[in-house]
Amino acid sequence: xxxxxxITRNASEVVTEDEVRTLAESPDGKRAxxxxxxxxxxxxxHMLTATKLIDLQEAGFxxxxxxxxxxxxxxxxxxxxxxxxxxxxxxxxFIAYGLDEEQTEFVLGxxxxxxxxxxxxxxxxxxxxxxxxxxxxxxxxxxGETVKVSQAVYPLMQALDIVYLDVDLAIGGxxxxxxxxxxxxxxxxIGEDSPTCLHTPLIADLGSGVGKMSSSKGVTISxxxxxxxxxxxxxxxxxxxxxxxxxxxxGNDRENPVLQIFEYHVFPRFETVVVERPEKYGGxxxxxxxxSLAADLESGELHxxxxxxxxxxxxxxxxxxxxxxxxxxTQ
RNA sequence: CCGCUCUUAGCUCAGCCUGGCAGAGCAGCCGACUGUAGAUCGGCUUGCCCCCCGUUCAAAUCGGGGAGAGCGGACCA
Numbered sequence: 001x002x003x004x005x006x007i008t009r010n011a012s013e014v015v016t017e018d019e020v021r022t023l024a025e026s027p028d029g030k031r032a033x034x035x036x037x038x039x040x041x042x043x044x045x046h047m048l049t050a051t052k053l054i055d056l057q058e059a060g061f062x063x064x065x066x067x068x069x070x071x072x073x074x075x076x077x078x079x080x081x082x083x084x085x086x087x088x089x090x091x092x093x094f095i096a097y098g099l100d101e102e103q104t105e106f107v108l109g110x111x112x113x114x115x116x117x118x119x120x121x122x123x124x125x126x127x128x129x130x131x132x133x134x135x136x137x138x139x140x141x142x143x144g145e146t147v148k149v150s151q152a153v154y155p156l157m158q159a160l161d162i163v164y165l166d167v168d169l170a171i172g173g174x175x176x177x178x179x180x181x182x183x184x185x186x187x188x189x190i191g192e193d194s195p196t197c198l199h200t201p202l203i204a205d206l207g208s209g210v211g212k213m214s215s216s217k218g219v220t221i222s223x224x225x226x227x228x229x230x231x232x233x234x235x236x237x238x239x240x241x242x243x244x245x246x247x248x249x250x251g252n253d254r255e256n257p258v259l260q261i262f263e264y265h266v267f268p269r270f271e272t273v274v275v276e277r278p279e280k281y282g283g284x285x286x287x288x289x290x291x292s293l294a295a296d297l298e299s300g301e302l303h304x305x306x307x308x309x310x311x312x313x314x315x316x317x318x319x320x321x322x323x324x325x326x327x328x329x330t331q
Numbered sequence: 332c333c334g335c336u337c338u339u340a341g342c343u344c345a346g347c348c349u350g351g352c353a354g355a356g357c358a359g360c361c362g363a364c365u366g367u368a369g370a371u372c373g374g375c376u377u378g379c380c381c382c383c384c385g386u387u388c389a390a391a392u393c394g395g396g397g398a399g400a401g402c403g404g405a406c407c408a
Contacts, residue, residue: 146399207369209369236368238369240367240369241367248369249370258367258368280366304367304368305366305368308367
């Protein structure tokens with residue numbers, strides 16, 4: 001796999017393709033970053049962008065993980081003390097998940113976001129941004145039902161972080177795209193370049209296949225889950241024998257979350273996937289890539305129940321090291 | 332600073348006028364049927380009715396005070 005393919009594997013969009021191609025020409029030493037609001041427990045949404053960071057490290061990038069304590073504070077996620085305590089635990093879980101400790105720089109937002117120069121640049125961006133634009137950028141991210149002024153500042157700081165962390169490629173889930181587009185539009189107003197961005201897909205709701213999996217409501221998978229939790233959650237997941245399900249009765253588009261997790265979480269981390277299957281149903285199956293597994297599910301060769309069993313096993317393997325970290329931390 | 336509206340189950344809301352066991356839809360959970368899930372059937376759960384005080388035999392409902400949210404207006408030498 002060449003550098004460009006490795007960088008863009010499983011991305012739902014890059015902005016812009018030309019800019020990423022330029023980066024891919026000499027990826028060594030290029031810098032990428034993702035920012036996370038510290039939440040204490042790493043869940044499958046974090047894991048998706050983390051997998052992308054691992055791709056980038058393998059392509060030669062230096063990776064920075066921003067533990068965005070100030071952002072979490074501005075987004076009404078708790079007191080500063082609470083947030084900073086969870087940040088440290090989150091860092092350990094990222095390493096347990098597979099980020100290379102040597103190649104990954106963890107930065108706390110509060111380490112540089114209170115600097116005088118940063119603050120002045122922030123005010124300059126505020127002057128160049130309308131309330132409605134900032135609010136729109138936050139529509140997929142904000143917590144609570146009331147828009148706070150702090151939440152209008154939030155996306156502008158995210159734009160500035162890209163400058164201050166000297167980032168060549170900004171990574172985020174698709175829910176971050178409006179923030180990144182705001183950054184591209186507004187950073188030139190203070191004499192900075194528009195950042196290059198890469199967005200990862202969002203996994204559909206595990207139970208229904210409709211909309212986006214959410215950690216706040218509905219079912220998610222996290223490093224807190226036991227093997228039994230994972231088996232139970234995967235087993236009750238929506239999984240028709242196709243990658244392209246019909247819309248539901250209300251006309252909502254549906255995805256197959258089981259296949260999505262194979263595609264975005266399992267195959268990027270495992271060379272081959274073995275589906276254990278009773279002799280009665282034809283014995284074990286082995287896959288080297290997502291496409292052949294999806295094709296077998298589509299044809300009926302692979303039954304969803306067997307696919308789920310395999311998915312639970314591999315997910316458990318991905319979660320196990322982080323689970324162990326949590327276990328140690330709570331003793 | 333003034334005025335108006337809203338607050339009831341996880342969600343959207345009805346009930347309030349005219350006081351009398353706390354409701355519906357959706358969601359969720361459990362079974363049946365499918366070698367998964369979903370769909371379909373059958374069953375079940377869910378509450379600080381925003382808070383405090385008062386009236387009353389009895390308050391989600393009436394009165395007073397307060398909080399939160401939404402909207403409008405005024406002030407602007």
